[in-house]
Amino acid sequence: xxxxxxxxxxxxxxxxxxxxxxxxxxxxxxxxxxxYKQEKKAPxxxxxxxxxxxxxxxxxxxxxxxxxxxxxxLNITATQTGDSxxxxxxxxxxxxxxxxxxxxxxxxx
Amino acid sequence: NAGVTQxxxxxxxxxxxxxxxxxxxxxxxxxxxxxxxxPGMGLRLIHYSVGAxxxxxxxxxxxxxxxxxxxxDFPLRLLSAAPSQTSVYFCASSYSTGGxxxxxxxxxxxxx
Numbered sequence: 001x002x003x004x005x006x007x008x009x010x011x012x013x014x015x016x017x018x019x020x021x022x023x024x025x026x027x028x029x030x031x032x033x034x035x036y037k038q039e040k041k042a043p044x045x046x047x048x049x050x051x052x053x054x055x056x057x058x059x060x061x062x063x064x065x066x067x068x069x070x071x072x073x074l075n076i077t078a079t080q081t082g083d084s085x086x087x088x089x090x091x092x093x094x095x096x097x098x099x100x101x102x103x104x105x106x107x108x109x
Numbered sequence: 110n111a112g113v114t115q116x117x118x119x120x121x122x123x124x125x126x127x128x129x130x131x132x133x134x135x136x137x138x139x140x141x142x143x144x145x146x147x148p149g150m151g152l153r154l155i156h157y158s159v160g161a162x163x164x165x166x167x168x169x170x171x172x173x174x175x176x177x178x179x180x181x182d183f184p185l186r187l188l189s190a191a192p193s194q195t196s197v198y199f200c201a202s203s204y205s206t207g208g209x210x211x212x213x214x215x216x217x218x219x220x221x
Contacts, residue, residue: 004151031207042199042212043152088151092207095165097142099151 002027004091006100014108017079021103023089024071033065033072036088038102043088046074079107111135115200115213122190122220130185130216132200140203141183142167142210143175145196152199158183159206190220 007022025033032050036043047056049065049072056063060079065072076083086102116131134141139160144152154167158177172194174186183202187194197217201210 006151034209042214043210044212045209048209090152095157095159095206096167097154097157097207097210098168099144099153101149101151 002091002093002096002098004089004098004100006087006089006103008103009101010104010106012106012108013079015080017107018075018077019079019105021074021076021087021089021105022071023073023100025089025091025098026070027091027093027098029094030067030091031094032092034090034092035063035072035074036090038086038088039084046087076105079105081107081109083107113200113202113211113213115198115216117216118214119217120219122187122218124190124192124220126190128187128190130187130198130200130218132183132185132213133181134183134202134211135181136202136204136211137180138202138204138211139180140206140208140210141177142201143173143183143185144199144201145169145194146199146215147196155185155198187218192220194218195220 004025034048035046047063052067060077063074088102089100113134142157143155156175158164200213203210
């Protein structure tokens with residue numbers, strides 16, 4: 001059965017820290033892996049990864065995919081309180097999209 | 110562009126009642142989907158559509174029906190509501206299958 005596992009489930013850090021969020025997956029016919037940020041409402045898109053080893057960056061956030069080892073990481077450097085959210089990883093398998101349970105990140109001032 | 114819109118924002122149903130959650134997008138996206146999100150869990154795919162007239166089941170389809178008569182609209186019907194369907198429901202659309210999805214604001218449904 002297809003599955004997506006995120007770790008840790010929750011994380012508390014202080015402003016300025018660097019965090020690494022993990023996403024491992026087992027799916028047939030992998031097509032893409034996506035990261036979303038969810039604050040109190042709808043998820044918002046961060047990155048889409050389809051090729052191994054190519055880092056995607058946006059400001060203090062970056063992500064990379066390893067298709068051989070079946071995982072992805074999301075890095076956030078110099079965290080800010082505004083980074084507090086649930087970060088969701090989703091893997092697309094043909095027409096099906098499987099989400100992990102998410103990592104709840106809390107950034108304390 | 111309004112993006113993805115959902116109505117209603119909140120709904121309370123009694124067990125056994127039926128209702129339709131509305132979803133519309135104005136981005137001419139072919140792919141649309143419905144998810145439910147329960148506490149401590151990620152989103153679970155209920156049904157999806159790759160274009161007008163084409164729908165298919167996702168991970169948790171039981172108790173729900175969908176149809177896609179136009180590119181813009183993708184309503185979700187609860188046939189006979191059960192307390193287990195208490196959840197937050199998100200509609201999403203994307204230009205292509207597996208691409209970046211745009212989410213609606215969600216509908217919080219409570220079944221008593």
